[in-house]
Amino acid sequence: MRSSMYNLIRKGSASRSSFLFRSYSSGTVPERKVAVLGAAGGIGQPLALLMKLNPLVSKLALYDIAGTPGVAADVSHINTRSEVAGYMGEEQLGQALEGSDVVIIPAGVPRKPGMTRDDLFNINAGIVKSLCTAIAKYCPNALVNMISNPVNSTVPIAAEVFKKAGTYDEKKLFGVTTLDVVRAKTFYAGKAKVPVGEVNVPVVGGHAGITILPLFSQATPKANLPDEDIKALTKRTQDGGTEVVEAKAGKGSATLSMAYAGALFADACLKGLNGVPDVVECSFVQSSITELPFFASKVKLGKNGVEEVLGLGPLSDIEKEGLEHLIPELKSSIEKGIKFANQS
Ligand SMILES: NC(=O)c1ccc[n+]([C@@H]2O[C@H](COP(=O)([O-])OP(=O)(O)OC[C@H]3O[C@@H](n4cnc5c(N)ncnc54)[C@H](O)[C@@H]3O)[C@@H](O)[C@H]2O)c1
Numbered sequence: 498m499r500s501s502m503y504n505l506i507r508k509g510s511a512s513r514s515s516f517l518f519r520s521y522s523s524g525t526v527p528e529r530k531v532a533v534l535g536a537a538g539g540i541g542q543p544l545a546l547l548m549k550l551n552p553l554v555s556k557l558a559l560y561d562i563a564g565t566p567g568v569a570a571d572v573s574h575i576n577t578r579s580e581v582a583g584y585m586g587e588e589q590l591g592q593a594l595e596g597s598d599v600v601i602i603p604a605g606v607p608r609k610p611g612m613t614r615d616d617l618f619n620i621n622a623g624i625v626k627s628l629c630t631a632i633a634k635y636c637p638n639a640l641v642n643m644i645s646n647p648v649n650s651t652v653p654i655a656a657e658v659f660k661k662a663g664t665y666d667e668k669k670l671f672g673v674t675t676l677d678v679v680r681a682k683t684f685y686a687g688k689a690k691v692p693v694g695e696v697n698v699p700v701v702g703g704h705a706g707i708t709i710l711p712l713f714s715q716a717t718p719k720a721n722l723p724d725e726d727i728k729a730l731t732k733r734t735q736d737g738g739t740e741v742v743e744a745k746a747g748k749g750s751a752t753l754s755m756a757y758a759g760a761l762f763a764d765a766c767l768k769g770l771n772g773v774p775d776v777v778e779c780s781f782v783q784s785s786i787t788e789l790p791f792f793a794s795k796v797k798l799g800k801n802g803v804e805e806v807l808g809l810g811p812l813s814d815i816e817k818e819g820l821e822h823l824i825p826e827l828k829s830s831i832e833k834g835i836k837f838a839n840q841s
């Protein structure tokens with residue numbers, strides 16, 4: 498019942514993973530603690546729900562600066578495997594983090610119409626820095642799933658904080674770009690008229706505007722769409738976040754689709770930790786596949802986090818041009834994060 502409900506949610510998005518997911522029997526699943534920081538927020542609450550439905554989780558720690566007792570009490574009544582505890586305020590952050598295998602961070606402010614993700618930097622950079630300082634202290638070996646924007650800068654901030662603390666392991670830090678993949682799959686399936694559950698599209702680069710580069714030339718099932726359709730799909734994927742921000746008209750950005758995407762990525766991390774073979778997802782990680790120190794591409798996940806950062810594969814002319822254009826913006830966002838972490 499438990500896994501069938503979760504599989505229902507996952508159905509259509511990752512049939513291969515769902516198969517692996519079902520192959521677990523409760524007696525053989527290792528204990529895994531997952532902490533969600535920002536758990537009372539727009540993403541945090543549905544993400545807490547989805548992680549509670551995941552039978553790979555045995556302990557679920559829900560942390561926020563306010564509101565977590567209510568969220569934790571609510572979610573804890575669901576009759577699934579994990580024990581749920583709520584933690585509120587900085588004095589409880591250590592307890593929330595201690596023993597965590599995976600820490601998911603959707604803490605911070607979201608965009609309003611007219612803002613770029615970089616406009617969130619001034620507030621979110623400080624939040625991420627203080628949370629990562631605590632992660633270095635209380636659970637230095639955890640896999641960190643960074644959702645807070647601007648991801649192109651918050652991931653480099655986290656890396657610098659961990660380096661300063663002497664705990665940095667590039668295999669364990671991930672910018673969550675899964676929502677870009679989720680969107681690219683949905684939009685491609687609609688245009689190509691193929692079953693959405695069978696679609697795969699890698700999305701590389703970063704997570705803001707033109708730095709989001711879907712590789713539709715590698716999309717499967719193949720559809721041979723004309724260039725003008727590919728350009729429109731690329732633009733819609735790049736503007737997907739803004740589409741939601743505008744539709745919400747001042748009430749925030751994507752929360753439900755992000756919770757789904759965050760739950761998929763955390764599930765992939767847990768599968769990797771548990772030794773499930775061939776777990777591959779796109780993520781913004783330390784990388785040497787381009788000249789930039791961080792880049793999103795397909796990543797193979799394993800028992801220690803990143804097992805292998807996979808290359809870009811063959812690119813179309815449109816994608817080669819997109820890659821060339823995104824490099825300067827992504828470089829400057831990465832440098833901004835590094836500078837912030839080292840000057841304050
Ligand atoms: N990576 C992605 O694809 C993606 C997608 C959607 C949103 N986001 C980003 O996720 C972030 C959160 O979005 P949201 O809609 O959930 O916002 P929200 O305002 O609804 O929730 C944010 C939560 O963070 C909490 N918070 C603030 N400071 C904190 C701290 N120091 N410690 C712990 N919690 C703290 C707030 O109390 C709030 O509950 C935003 O930065 C948004 O841009 C990223």
Ligand SMILES: O=C(O)C[C@H](O)C(=O)O
Binds near residue numbers: 614738741750751
């Ligand atoms: O667009 C945003 O500000 C939120 C998020 O990064 C998204 O892609 O939906």
